[in-house]
Amino acid sequence: QPADLESFSAELTGLEIITDPAQLTKLSQDYYTFSPILQPLLNDKRGDVVVRPTTEAEVIQAVTACVKWRLPLTVRGAGTGNYGQCVPLQGGVILDLSKMQAVKWVKPGIACVEPGVKLAALDKETRGSGWEIRMLPSTYRTATIGGFIGGGSGGIGSITYGQIRDRGNLLAVRVVTVEDEPRVIELRGDDVYKVAHAYGTNGIITELEIPLAPAYAWAEAIVAFPDFMTAARFGQVFSDSDGIIKKLVCICADPIPTYFAAFRNVIPVGSHCALVLVAESSLEPFAALVNEYNGTICLQKSAQEASKGSTLVEYSWNHTTLHARSVDPSLTYLQTMFPSDKELKLVERMYQHFGDEVMMHLEFIRMGGEAIPAALQIVRYTTPERLAEIIRYHEDHGAFIANPHTFVLEDGGRKTVDVEQLRFKERVDPYGLLNPGKMRAWAERK
């Protein structure tokens, strides 16, 4: 270990410190492996030491030592991000917050939690008092709430509540600054977006207030359709059916269902399918809608049955890609927002244009009050040039791509420099120690 690291570790008496090389490797990685572009860029990146605080006071202790020795500091939740968000580009310290798991309180409609609580555990706890988390990533079993806010965007539930970035979906955060004498700052209201989705470049979140939704018993269903556009239109109309309570509207074009080993004998060969979560109390009107679109319900589970074993949640969002890649690791994916259009003309055009090369996987979400098709298409990867060409073709035709093949914050979903985030970083991380290399605006500031 270099001298500064030894001195650093010596100042962390009482904290859990990990230096075992195999553990260091594991705790330096995330799921950037979904991207053939990111793999060669990130495969050899390692932190030098992992620190696992259990309290905010221990976070401050670790940060004080980091600042003293000017060590890069990368915050980590469960490390399930897809863009190398928590991969330390310049080594240094990995601050693993997965042990800070307290649920501080649950009131009607709001929970106050520590960042390391797993989303599944939090959901289970709030359900006890009749509330649930508004939206979950499909990694909810392992992912932490801090990591979801720091690096995620939305997921199961976004069809009703929109995305994390929508005002009201995050109420407050406590942030530890990375200064000679770290401060604790509380941000509320719109100010929370100074640190949300900033990849941990803007302060260390040690507590969050999260809004909740009334809890429902969610039934699950797979509906098969003989042609893709009927499945897609069903998805749009189901999403627009305000009287039917739902949490997931995922549409997969053939051959995606063939990657779902568990459903090989369930989904008819050659079908396109909808994976849905619908409130048990809405099953009747749901069945009527399926009927109207000549769909076939080939699997249906009550909430009780769905709570045991595998759930459709873990076939949706980026789990769809996970299943596809487990069959064919050369596959990768895109993240797209199609414009609001009830006829889904651009979806149809892209579906027909790319055929099997870009397999259509829609996730309907609510945006600006309308249900729109977002997509996590599965791509048969050939070369970086071809991937860039596919992205450009989508953009040229009016689809928005949040590029999952970059670890740079601004080059992914944002596209522009967030001046507020940059100003906030200047205040809370004057030495630029937090997750260096991820925020372009910081590297290029004058």
Ligand code: FAD
């Ligand atoms: P990490 O990967 O550990 O961290 C993510 C980012 O947040 C990092 O930049 C980290 O530095 C920062 N961070 C973590 N904790 C803090 C903190 N306390 N303070 C400040 N910054 C912090 N994402 C979605 O949004 N929706 C999905 O449906 C979805 N599905 C997925 C499916 C699969 C199969 C995979 C592999 C990924 C998926 N993801 C999805 C991405 C990811 O799983 C989620 O965003 C997840 O919530 C991240 O949580 P985590 O604890 O693993 O975060």
